[in-house]
Amino acid sequence: MTISSELERLHSEGQDDIYELVSYVKSNGESQVTARENSSRALGIKPYSTQTETAFLTTLNHALDNVLNTNRRCIVQHEVSIAHVFDGNTEYSDLFYSGRFDFVVYEQEYKGTDIPILAIELDGKEHQENDIVMQRDARKNEICRRHGFELIRVENSYARRYNYIKDILIQYFKSVKSY
Known part of the structure; x- marks a missing residue:
């Protein structure tokens, strides 16, 4: 056409x-x-990071450093493919291979292997108002649930709130009893 x-x-x-x-x-x-090259969040393609995501990454890393005052070492990766986090998937193969997590927290192992332990999604208004985005989020939530993987959703307006992010991390690590 x-x-x-x-x-x-x-x-x-x-x-x-x-x-x-x-x-x-x-x-x-x-x-x-x-x-023009496709660059739509709805398609799972983002050519650049937004200021909100950059600010959140800074806040998340700072909070993670302060929450983990043990020998445990974690790193954060941005824009991680869902397929790179899990070994396999039986449903939602379209999202599984094309979708991404905004942020994934990995525990660094001594053997050089990083293990994904937590994913965090930054959600704007489209995650509450757009049916397509809400359906994609529900499918992403289901993939994580089936794999026993924690997915935490944070509203964009909280991206720069250090204490809020720190509290989320404290609650998460307490829930897995490895804090």
Whole structure:
């Protein structure tokens, strides 16, 4: 399907500024549309980190360092494929192989192997208002539940709240009794 045919398909009767602009350019000069790479969160593709995610990563690492005042060492990875966290999956294969966790906390082993212990998702308004995003979140929650893996969801508005993040980590490590 070409850009022109898509524009015709989407055009409705009446005023349509974009349609008129494209028609003008096509009749009065060259028209060329540069292809863009897909970069949609809904598709599981994010070409860059947002300021909120960067701030959250800083807050999370700082809180993790202060919560783990033992010999336990953990690191945080950003944008981790779901398939890299689990060995296998029987359902939701589309999300399993294309989806990502915003953050995964790994325990560093002495043998050089990092073991994923916890995933954290930053959720904006779209996670409460967009049906497609909510369905994807439910499927991601189910994958984690079936694998016995903790997935914690944090609202974007709490990304910079150190004490809130610290409390989440304290509660998590207390619940697994390895704190």
